[in-house]
Amino acid sequence: MSEKHHVLTRRDFVRAGAGAAVGVSVAGAAWAEQAVATPRASTVVLVRDERALDAAHAVNEAVLAEMLAATAMRVTGAPTAREAWRTLFKPTDVVGLVPTPHLNPTHAEVVAAVRAALVDAGVPDGNIRHAQGDVDRAAACTALVCLPALKAHWLTGIGTVLKNYIMYSGHPSHYHDEDSDRLGEIWLLPQVKGKTRLVLVDALRPLCDKGPQVDPRYLWDYKGLLAGTDPVAVEAVALKIIQAKREAMRGESWPLSPPPTCVAMADRRYGLGTARMTEITIARSGWAADALV
Amino acid sequence: MSHVNPASASSSLATARETAAARLPEAAGTFRRIEGARLVEPAAIFDYMDGAGELYLAYRFDHLEVVEYRAGEGDDILVELYRMRGADDAFGLLSGDWGGEPVVLGGKPPDDRPRALYGAGLLRLAAGDTYARVMATRETPAAREAVLALGRAIAAGRDPAPAPRLVAALPPTVGAGHALRRDSACFLRSHLVLNSAYFLSRQNILDLGPEVDAVTARYDRPAAASDANRVRVVLVAYPDADRARRAFDGFRAAYLPEAPAGAAAAGTIVTPIEDGWAGARRADRAVAIALECPDRATATAFLAAGLAALQTAEATHE
Incomplete structure (x- = not known):
């Protein structure tokens, strides 16, 4: 049976374990076949602070700034936040910020904190742009910061890092359901490829189920930032947090459905990074309670 | 509301058909209605939900009416009235998640399933052919009262519709003590909704669609909650026997290709x-599927019970 005509079923996942069966799925665009060589070891930074949100879920901006500084230093190994951001971005860069605008939107405070950190590191404010939406916005940038909020999605399983660039495709509905395996190819569009210097997930108040609209019963105060330079590794850790929260909430097995095959596909087919937890080091910092990973 | 894209998604209600939104009050507690109720037609739902309207289109969606209330900065209530082609569709949207606190807003439901569920500032309800979401951006006691008051206004004058016949026909127990998980029905x-409840296949291998009635549910063996003691059923009523036969054959080919051809031709597979x-059984325009059964006898019992439920639903229809 050809790869193109294989019907992917539950049995494929049961046979191989979730995520392992995705190699049999649909063919991608020709340019996407050129997988990017990436190291098979990645570090994902998780920084949490119990003070990040108050009882009404409002963001404590001073605490957030501390968390962001700690995150940048841990991602780069630089001794100060300013040096960390300078490691990632040059003053001559045109930096596109790519937050998620819907379902569980990226907190505006997170976007503002990243902008402030970039300015502090010497990137002119005029060189920092909102780059979510049309792919022309990405094309106009020399560097991107992927800034999604942590959330599940009813058509793709998880809707965080990889799905954050879906609007760049120009056809978001072409990447839902059975076609969500191909989300990784968007990261290889000529206007996007190689530009993402930092993936920073707003995990202050994630959403662990459903959509297409928010059900607030599935939001919880995690009070974290999750970051790295490998988008697939960051997504893999994000997925682990979501799955662990679901099982803690129900007290029984509650797998994401449909299974989030886009994560393993971004590794295997598109070479965007590693989805294997054995190849990922999680560098934790701060509040440890209910970290879930 | 961040997910709403009103400029491109909606039209004024001024020229629209008689609307449910028109029956909503000008105020609910301290929340005042904001001018400019909006109408969202099916073609615009992707704009309204930024590319996530598939859930509503997966049922027989007619149109959406949107009304907003405000009590102050950051204290909003969004009312979304999804007008469906039938009460079964409204019930189906509610049945995707039975979690939350059951509340009675109007008439008592004709069965023991709630028609309204509240949790963390969000009220979801099915009233006649309307599925509604009423959500406060910030849950407070006053917001909760206002949300429930709006729910009562939506439900007013609409007696709760009966559950879809297939849901009502689900047997409470099957075989050697497997009990229906009521919160799983x-x-x-649509296969998109099926996959959200229970992933079967990325492709639409059961040929589901707007003309099809289907239910999925989980049965657990009491005092044995591990995955190994769960059974999943999918019951489907097709518009005609020919489509049911084709769907049965398609399911066998995609999911149970090792099943003997003779058994499939006879309309029953257990393997x-x-x-x-796993098993599947077909009769007339009905197909019953049982999955993750511990043994052949259990699979056979579930297929028989599933087909009986389908026939009961068919009989009550007639």
Whole structure:
């Protein structure tokens, strides 16, 4: 049976374990076949602070700034936040910020904190742009910061890092359901490829189920930032947090459905990074309670 | 509301058909209605939800009415009235998640399933052919009262519709003590919704669609809650026997290709697979599927019970 005509079923996942069966799925665009060589070891930074949100879920901006500084230093190994951001971005860069605008939107405070950190590191404010939406916005940038909020999605399983660039495709509905395996190819569009210097997930108040609209019963105060330079590794850790929260909430097995095959596909087919937890080091910092990973 | 894209998604209600939104009050507690109720037609739902309207289109969606209330900065209530082609569709949307606190807003439901569920500032309800979401951006006691008051206004004058016949026909127990998990029963017409409840296949291998009635549910063996003691059923009523036969054959080819051709031709398959015993049975325009059964006898019992439920639903229809 050809790869193109294989019907992917539950049995494929049961046979191989979730995520392992995705190699049999649909063919991608020709340019996407050129997988990017990436190291098979990645570090994902998780920084949490119990003070990040108050009882009404409002963001404590001073605490957030501390968390962001700690995150940048841990991602780069630089001794100060300013040096960390300078490691990632040059003053001559045109930096596109790519937050998620819907379902569980990226907190505006997170976007503002990243902008402030970039300015502090010497990137002119005029060189920092909102780059979510049309792919022309990405094309106009020399560097991107992927800034999604942590959330599940009813058509793709998880809707965080990889799905954050879906609007760049120009056809978001072409990447839902059975076609969500191909989300990784968007990261290889000529206007996007190689530009993402930092993936920073707003995990202050994630959403662990459903959509297409928010059900607030599935939001919880995690009070974290999750970051790295490998988008697939960051997504893999994000997925682990979501799955662990679901099982803690129900007290029984509650797998994401449909299974989030886009994560393993971004590794295997598109070479965007590693989805294997054995190849990922999680560098934790701060509040440890209910970290879930 | 961040997910709403009103400029491109909606039209004024001024020229629209008689609307449910028109029956909503000008105020609910301290929340005042904001001018400019909006109408969202099916073609615009993707704009309204930024590319996530598939859930509503997966049922027989007619149109959406949107009304907003405000009590102050950051204290809003969004009312979304999804007008469906039938009460089964509204019920189906509610049945995707039975979590939350059951509340009675109007008439008592004709069965023991709630028609309204509240949790963390969000009220979801099915009233006649309307499925509604009423959500406060910030949950407070006053917001909760206002949300429930709006729910009562939506439900007013609409007696709760009966559950879809297939849902009502689900047997409470099957075989050697497997009991229906009532919070798992989901009425559906689309493989997207089926996959959200229970992932079967990326492709539409059961040929589901708007003309099809289907239900999926889980049965647990009491005092044995591990995955190994769960059974999943999918019951489907097609518009005609020919489509049911084609769907049965398609399911066999995609999911149970090892099943003997003779058994498939006779309309019954029971075979061991990776996660237990699986089976499918067809009769007239009905197809029953049982998955993750611990043994052949259990699979056979579930197929018989499923087909009986389908026939009961058919009989009550007539």
